Amino acid sequence: KFGTAAAVEEPIKPPVEVEHTQLLIDGKFVDAISGRTFPTLDPRTGDIIAHVAEGDEEDVGLAVTAARKAFDEGPWTRMTAYERSMVLYRFADLIEKHNDEIAALETWDNGKPYEQSASAEVPMLARLMRYYAGWADKIHGLVVPADGPHHVQVLREPMGVVGQIIPWNFPLLMYAWKIGPALATGNTIVLKTAEQTPLSAIYVSNLLMEAGLPPGVLNIISGFGPTAGAALASHMEVDKIAFTGSTETGKIVVELAARSNLKPVTLELGGKSPFIVFDDADIDQAVELAHFALFFNQGQCCCAGSRTYVHERVYDEFVEKSKARAMKRVVGDPFKKGVEQGPQIDMEQFNKIMKYIRLGKESGATLLCGGERSGSKGYYIQPTVFADVQEGMPIATDEIFGPVQSIFKFRDLDEVIQRANASRFGLAAGVFTSNLDTANTISRALKAGTIWINCFDVFDAAIPFGGYKMSGQGREKGIDSLRNYLEVKSVVTHLKNPAW
Ligand code: ADP
Secondary structure (H helix, E strand, O other): OOOOOHHHOOOOOOOOOOOOOOEEEOOEEEOOOOOOEEEEEOOOOOOEEEEEEOOOHHHHHHHHHHHHHHHHHOOHHHOOHHHHHHHHHHHHHHHHHOHHHHHHHHHHHHOOOHHHHHHHHHHHHHHHHHHHHHHHOOOOOEEEOOOOOEEEEEEEEEOOEEEEEOOOOOHHHHHHHHHHHHHHOOOEEEEEOOOOOOHHHHHHHHHHHHOOOOOOOEEEEOOOHHHHHHHHHHOOOOOEEEEEOOHHHHHHHHHHHHHOOOOOEEEEOOOOEEEEEOOOOOHHHHHHHHHHHHHHHHHOOOOOEEEEEEEOOOHHHHHHHHHHHHHHOOEOOOOOOOOOEOOOOOHHHHHHHHHHHHHHHHOOOEEEEOOOEOOOOOOOEOOEEEEOOOOOOHHHHOOOOOOEEEEEEEOOHHHHHHHHHOOOEEOEEEEEOOOHHHHHHHHHHOOOOEEEEOOOOOOOOOOOEOOEEOOEEOOEOHHHHHHOOEEEEEEEEEOOOOOO
């Protein structure tokens, strides 16, 4: 019996209206040239929330032209860095003012608990904008000593028109991770939202214009990957592309970028992150955080702790407690207070997760709880826990992107390092131990972009995030994210009189 079966109740009416459904090009809301629209669905029911303009190649073309003009002619690129930073500060204030409407739109379109949208994601969006606002007027070059009679300056310049493609699991945070560093460094942008979740980005981009962003600096295209996304990645006038999504699509984006104009690419892709619990850890805390690491956001996190490794001496206790915790997880309408888990994003993801649950059972893992759909409407899935998972099983190697925890047993440090690293991914890892030497050894040995020790999913604006191996290229957030959007120019001046 699960926490609640709110999934079968009538869905709660979201406390917000959909105001904007058009494309944002050159500072104006416009329909797609084709006149086409596509429905965006409520994951609680599968019902249509709104019909949204469907941008494709032609609309991307117009958006890139607008972004080019805004870059080449200003005023954005002629403004002082301080003026640009003030636009982002004012945007953050407007986000706070409209916190609850933005959060409601995000929950309605995505299905994540409203309490999280309102108390974490939207505030984090404002926090990220202030972080990047703070950088805008602190980006500077170097004067470097070189052999010979030369004065050498190294300048950092914006790259130009930046294309950005984002996924549906954290629509607003992915938007912030993308536009923040690109705007702080003075670029102009064409951003394509995910077809599942177009609404919140259009809404907040309107606030960004209200904050003083000039027309054409940020253009928003709603639409599909193979049409609008591919057009952006292959456009000859786009100077850089940043992508977050699946590893398969990341490969396509790299290929399109290479085949067109060799634009540089940054990628944030999939993961299969280990969460490692040693026998000297605080077990209750580790159980709770392992649960959070996997089930947070309906399990739809690229860095989900989706391989829970537990030391054999504490394995049985850990497994029992993990099962009990999962069975207490409150699944239901994400607008309902106290709900921890809403529906999955759509039918495709729902089916994919159910397939992996079936494969888990067939391959001989022990199903401790869950494994079924929750309710009869929408895309709710019971919190599911497998124990005795063996390396090589599909649930051990593939990114499931759903509420399915897989628990493995291990014996010692070297063995778990080797097993944790035996993955094509390398996004993140969690380590639970009270031994400093274990923590130090393992954090150096693991091939992953983020190692969380006795914590998980700590996302600060200043902490770089990104992947080793097939989890990505480049880093987002922190100082490293700025480098993705800056060209380096060396200016070498001959000195007539080097003695002075
Ligand atoms: P998911 O499978 O989780 O939906 P995707 O990687 O397919 O992840 O989607 C992430 C983003 O990439 C979305 O905005 C999607 O529209 C876009 N996308 C999908 N296919 C392509 C493509 N061929 N070219 C460019 N972008 C794409």
